[in-house]
Each structure stands twice: as structure tokens, then as C-alpha cells.
Amino acid sequence: MGDEWVVRLETVSKAFGRVRAVDAVSLQVGRGEFVSLLGPSGCGKTTTLRLIAGFEFPDSGRVLISGRDMAEVPAFRRPVNTVFQSYALFPHLTVFDNVAFGLRRRGVAKDEIHRRVPEFLNLVRLSEFGARYPSQLSGGQQQRVALARALVNRPDVLLLDEPLGALDLKLRKQMQVELKHLQRELGISFIYVTHDQEEALALSDRIAVMEAGQVLQFERGRSIYEGPRSRFVADFIGEANILEGIVETPGQPLAVIVANQRIRAQSLHADALQPGAPITLAIRPERISVSLQPPTSPNVLKGRIVEKIYLGGSFLIYLDVGARDPLVARCGHRGLFDQLEPGAGVYAAWELEDGIVLSQ
Amino acid sequence: MSMAAVGVEQAGILRVARGRARRALIRDTWPLFPALALLAAFFVLPLTLILPESVYDGTRVTLSVYGTVLGDAYYWIVIGRSFRLALYSTFVCLVLGYPTAYYCVRVVHPRWKRVAYMLLIAPLFTSAVIRVMAWTVILGRNGILNRTLMQMGLIESPVRLLYNELAIVVGLVYVMIPFMVLTVASVLENLDRSLEEAAQDLGATPVATFLRVTLPLSLPGVIAGCFLVFTLSLSAYVTPALLGGGRSKVMSMLIFEYFLRVFNWPLGAAISCVLLAVTLLLIWVYNRALAVGARRGRLGVEAAI
Numbered sequence: 001m002g003d004e005w006v007v008r009l010e011t012v013s014k015a016f017g018r019v020r021a022v023d024a025v026s027l028q029v030g031r032g033e034f035v036s037l038l039g040p041s042g043c044g045k046t047t048t049l050r051l052i053a054g055f056e057f058p059d060s061g062r063v064l065i066s067g068r069d070m071a072e073v074p075a076f077r078r079p080v081n082t083v084f085q086s087y088a089l090f091p092h093l094t095v096f097d098n099v100a101f102g103l104r105r106r107g108v109a110k111d112e113i114h115r116r117v118p119e120f121l122n123l124v125r126l127s128e129f130g131a132r133y134p135s136q137l138s139g140g141q142q143q144r145v146a147l148a149r150a151l152v153n154r155p156d157v158l159l160l161d162e163p164l165g166a167l168d169l170k171l172r173k174q175m176q177v178e179l180k181h182l183q184r185e186l187g188i189s190f191i192y193v194t195h196d197q198e199e200a201l202a203l204s205d206r207i208a209v210m211e212a213g214q215v216l217q218f219e220r221g222r223s224i225y226e227g228p229r230s231r232f233v234a235d236f237i238g239e240a241n242i243l244e245g246i247v248e249t250p251g252q253p254l255a256v257i258v259a260n261q262r263i264r265a266q267s268l269h270a271d272a273l274q275p276g277a278p279i280t281l282a283i284r285p286e287r288i289s290v291s292l293q294p295p296t297s298p299n300v301l302k303g304r305i306v307e308k309i310y311l312g313g314s315f316l317i318y319l320d321v322g323a324r325d326p327l328v329a330r331c332g333h334r335g336l337f338d339q340l341e342p343g344a345g346v347y348a349a350w351e352l353e354d355g356i357v358l359s360q
Numbered sequence: 361m362s363m364a365a366v367g368v369e370q371a372g373i374l375r376v377a378r379g380r381a382r383r384a385l386i387r388d389t390w391p392l393f394p395a396l397a398l399l400a401a402f403f404v405l406p407l408t409l410i411l412p413e414s415v416y417d418g419t420r421v422t423l424s425v426y427g428t429v430l431g432d433a434y435y436w437i438v439i440g441r442s443f444r445l446a447l448y449s450t451f452v453c454l455v456l457g458y459p460t461a462y463y464c465v466r467v468v469h470p471r472w473k474r475v476a477y478m479l480l481i482a483p484l485f486t487s488a489v490i491r492v493m494a495w496t497v498i499l500g501r502n503g504i505l506n507r508t509l510m511q512m513g514l515i516e517s518p519v520r521l522l523y524n525e526l527a528i529v530v531g532l533v534y535v536m537i538p539f540m541v542l543t544v545a546s547v548l549e550n551l552d553r554s555l556e557e558a559a560q561d562l563g564a565t566p567v568a569t570f571l572r573v574t575l576p577l578s579l580p581g582v583i584a585g586c587f588l589v590f591t592l593s594l595s596a597y598v599t600p601a602l603l604g605g606g607r608s609k610v611m612s613m614l615i616f617e618y619f620l621r622v623f624n625w626p627l628g629a630a631i632s633c634v635l636l637a638v639t640l641l642l643i644w645v646y647n648r649a650l651a652v653g654a655r656r657g658r659l660g661v662e663a664a665i
């Protein structure tokens with residue numbers, strides 16, 4: 001069966017006691033695709049990964065790998081390999097034997113093992129470390145051994161459970177680049193569990209945002225960032241100002257009243273909205289421009305500066321526009337920073353398409 | 361500043377540093393003092409009395425008693441039997457204890473684990489004499505086992521089960537097995553489960569996972585448990601005395617006899633010293649094995665003792 005999907009979950013559910021860890025999740029991962037499962041801790045992303053690896057079996061629904069139903073297939077017979085959060089390197093085996101472990105279990109010939117293990121150690125730049133024990137390696141090196149140990153088996157899909165979680169920021173950035181590079185070079189599908197939205201955006205072809213055991217949105221990173229469908233996704237991926245308003249007049253664009261001020265918004269479902277209906281908008285801080293003079297844009301909220309925070313590359317301005325939470329604007333223009341003082345009256349404006357109407 | 365002055369100053373600094381080091385040593389080790397005092401009173405003192413006793417015949421220092429012990433085939437038989445019995449009981453404890461420990465750690469529901477461990481330790485609350493006597497009831501000529509076997513028609517007349525080496529091994533295993541189980545269980549309990557998942561993930565069957573990962577990583581517990589059971593079995597007195605029926609003598613029984621029945625203190629002291637020397641040798645070998653293992657990074661878990 002020439003299935004284009006390497007991994008396919010069909011309404012998979014898994015409960016632990018009364019907790020529904022994974023709740024009717026459906027996902028497809030294409031050949032050579034890098035997919036991230038992104039969400040806060042306890043959202044079910046790790047359980048989803050374990051269901052694919054075969055460490056857990058679903059209560060209902062199906063897990064298919066390379067077109068084959070995995071219902072009766074134990075972990076040790078699945079064409080997948082995992083990079084564990086704790087690396088889980090065998091402390092009693094050398095780096096070489098760790099990497100050779102999977103090949104030996106599959107009965108690969110000795111000379112083949114002695115060809116492939118060095119090849120993959122070389123791939124993760126650890127050629128010289130074959131004779132060492134894991135305890136003699138740094139965290140970053142252990143991480144790379146774990147990668148080589150999994151990849152040497154040429155799995156249909158590589159599962160990674162927060163693999164960079166234990167590394168410091170600088171090393172993490174470096175490993176992100178290496179991971180992406182490896183994945184491209186080998187053309188193996190990666191399913192990558194993380195709670196770090198920046199990491200997910202940087203690495204993934206597509207991101208599945210999860211919460212409470214469900215996939216809220218599964219799209220390309222850019223589509224999710226620029227078009228979050230729910231408040232949770234808007235908030236979790238990047239920063240977002242959430243504005244709650246009332247529809248004044250439907251149409252394209254809509255007229256919306258937010259904190260007693262009129263703004264414009266556009267929505268695909270604008271015609272279905274009745275005057276007086278509640279509406280929620282998300283606006284990215286970097287899309288808001290702040291000025292002392294009233295701008296010409298139709299989307300303007302008048303407000304007062306609450307706080308300004310210098311961040312080096314940019315600065316944040318907190319504005320009280322009369323809404324529940326202050327509006328946050330991220331600006332890069334240095335001259336403006338000196339002009340703006342807390343208490344000053346200013347205008348916040350944004351382009352029509354930057355006001356994202358959320359469905360929930 | 362002259363060279364001499366520098367020297368004096370350095371000596372002063374050294375003296376201050378030494379004083380500070382001594383104070384730090386006292387500060388860091390004082391919690392050990394009560395235990396050290398106890399050890400000195402009940403372990404080191406008797407030893408220092410026994411050693412001279414074995415080499416001093418009242419007029420001069422001589423190793424003649426050791427000659428007697430090591431030159432007489434009878435003592436070699438007893439020494440051999442002591443080691444054989446200790447070895448058997450260690451082996452049986454391991455074979456029965458490892459699966460039990462594995463069961464307690466992996467199969468028993470966490471809620472019942474405490475109960476399982478309590479059941480294991482419960483026999484230790486009873487006197488060793490009572491526990492061993494219970495076996496005479498089971499293994500005796502008209503004991504439970506013989507009667508059951510006869511009723512089942514497997515034997516016609518009672519079999520001699522008591523007062524032989526087999527009875528001693530059975531008794532030793534019964535007394536020692538909690539030590540093996542608890543030692544192995546403590547190591548298994550601390551074993552990182554993700555290592556076993558990693559093995560399965562890499563295609564290892566459950567059996568291969570056990571043989572390649574679980575067992576090697578629990579070896580420190582196995583070594584510690586074997587060591588504990590072996591030394592305790594080697595020096596056991598009550599069990600061989602009651603279940604051996606005086607026929608199968610071991611070293612601890614000889615020591616008891618020479619000290620308290622025959623009043624041949626030098627000979628008793630010499631046998632004690634031989635037993636002690638062998639035990640210390642074993643401790644040394646054990647520590648060496650662990651140190652070599654640790655240096656090669658092969659033992660992932662620290663030893664349980």
C-alpha cells in the first residue's frame with residue numbers, strides 16, 4: 001500500500017484512570033516531514049508520542065505506521081526509534097555499543113555494524129568517542145549519541161521527546177540547527193515533542209498545538225502564528241494581545257466596539273455575525289505601532305502609557321486603552337523610546353489584516 | 361624580606377592551615393564518634409584480645425596453633441564445609457531472591473509494595489532459634505514434609521531430611537533470603553525505567569532487554585546481596601547448630617566448642633582469626649571489583665552497601 005503518510009493517528013484516545021491524556025487525536029505525518037507536538041506540560045503530547053512508539057496502547061482509535069495498523073505490534077517490532085528526554089543511554093555500554101545496540105538486536109552482520117556505527121558517529125561529530133562511556137561525555141555529546149543510536153537503525157520515523165530540554169540555551173540553539181540539518185540530510189520523518197514554541201517554529205514543517213489531550217490546530221508554523229484560530233493558540237504561540245469587543249455593524253470590514261472605541265476587523269465569517277455579538281481579536285505586539293500624533297489608519301485605540309521596557313533589540317510599551325488588560329506593543333524605533341514617558345497619551349494602530357478574529 | 365623570613369612565614373601559614381584542617385576534620389566527623397566508640401568497644405577490643413590469644417601460648421609467641429589448624433585435615437574439612445554451605449545458600453538465595461525482588465519492584469502494585477516488603481521483613485522480628493526450630497518440625501522424621509510425601513505415596517518410609525547439609529542450606533536460605541531480596545530490590549527500584557524502554561525501542565525483546573540491560577545494571581545489587589548472604593552464612597551459628605544436629609560441623613560451631621566447652625582458647629582464637637581473615641579478604645576482593653567496575657564506568661548504579 002503506497003501510503004504517503006508515514007504516521008497516521010485516527011481518533012486515538014488514551015486515558016489514565018479518570019484523566020483523558022489523549023482525546024480523539026487525529027494526525028498525519030508525511031514522509032520526510034518534521035512535525036512538532038507543541039503544548040504545555042500535561043497536554044498529552046508525550047503520551048501521543050508514546051502511543052506511536054508502542055510504550056502505550058490506545059483505548060480507542062488506530063495508530064498506523066507506514067500504512068500498517070500497530071494495534072498488535074509491540075514497541076520492539078515497530079519501525080520507529082525514540083530519542084528520550086533523559087537520553088536513556090546505557091551506562092554500562094560504550095558509545096559504540098550503545099549505537100550498535102539496535103543493529104545487533106536486529107541481527108545485522110558484524111562488518112555492516114562496523115561500517116554503519118562509525119558512519120553515524122561521524123554524522124554527529126563523535127568519531128573519536130566510540131570507546132568512551134556515556135558518563136564520560138558532556139550533556140550535548142550524550143544527546144548526539146542518543147541521536148546516532150536512534151538514527152543508525154534508519155527508522156521510518158524518529159520520535160523525539162523534548163530532546164533539548166536539559167541543555168543550556170546556547171547549546172540548544174546550536175543543536176536545533178544540527179537537528180534540522182540531520183533531518184534534511186537523512187530525509188527521515190521527525191515527530192518532535194516540545195513545550196518551546198520558538199523551537200517548534202524554528203524546526204517544524206508543521207506544528208500540532210495541543211491542549212488537554214486534543215489537537216487544537218495542526219498547520220504550518222507560519223499559518224499558526226499569523227492565523228491562530230483560538231485564544232489558546234494565539235496566546236501559546238508567540239505573544240498576543242487579546243481584545244474582547246462587540247460587533248457594531250457586520251460586513252467587510254466589521255465595525256467593532258472595544259473599550260468604547262470603534263475599530264475595524266475582517267473575518268471570513270463576518271456575514272454570520274449579528275450586531276451586538278461578542279467578538280475576540282488577537283493582535284501581535286510587533287504589529288502595533290505607537291505614535292504621539294493620531295495616525296490615519298482606521299484601527300486606532302487611544303490610550304495612556306503605563307510602562308516602557310527596554311529589551312536591547314526592541315522595547316515594549318504597555319498601554320492602558322480602557323480594556324481589561326493593558327495593550328502591549330513591541331517597537332524597534334529607538335528615537336521613539338526617549339519620547340514616550342509613562343502617563344503620556346498616545347495612539348496604538350495596526351493594519352486591518354493584523355487584527356485576527358478568533359473563533360473561540 | 362629575607363629568605364629566612366619567607367621560610368618562617370610559610371611555616372606559620374602551614375601551621376595555621378594544619379590547625380584549620382584538624383578543626384575541619386573534627387567538625388565534619390564528630391557525628392561518627394558514638395558509632396566509632398561502640399565499634400572500638402565491641403569489635404576492635406575483642407579482636408585485639410583474640411589475636412594475642414591465638415599466638416601466645418603462655419610463655420612465648422608462636423604460630424603453632426595455626427599449624428595445628430591448617431595442618432589437620434579435619435579442620436580443612438570443616439573449613440571446606442563452611443564455605444560450601446555458605447556458597448550453596450548464597451546461590452539459592454540469588455536464584456530465589458532475584459525473581460522475588462523483581463516481582464516486588466515491577467509487578468506488585470505500588471499500593472501493596474509496602475505490604476510486600478513488610479512480609480519479607482516479618483520473619484526477622486522472630487528469634488532466629490524459633491525460625492530454625494520451625495524447620496525441624498517440617499523436616500523431622502515424623503515431620504510435615506515426610507508425612508505429606510508418605511500420604512501422597514511418593515515414599516514408603518520417612519526420608520532423612522534433618523541433621524544433614526541439605527537441612528542447613530534450607531535453614532540458611534530461609535534466614536538469609538530477605539537480605540538478598542531487599543538489596544537487589546533497592547537497586548532495581550532505582551533503575552531508570554527509560555533504559556528498558558530504550559532497549560525495547562531499539563528492537564530488544566523483553567528477554568533481551570532483561571539480559572542486556574536490567575540484569576547488568578542490577579549487578580551491584582546482586583554482588584552486594586551475595587556478599588552479604590555469603591558472609592552471614594559463613595559466620596552463622598544457630599542454623600547449622602540446630603539443623604546440622606552436631607554431625608555437620610562448621611567453623612562457627614568449632615569456635616563455640618573450643619571457647620566454651622573444651623576451653624582451648626588459643627585454638628578457638630586461631631579458627632576465629634582464619635574466619636576473619638577470609639571474610640576480610642572477601643571484602644577486599646569485593647571492593648576491588650567495584651572500584652575496577654566504577655573506573656570502567658560499567659556499573660551505572662552505586663553499590664547498595
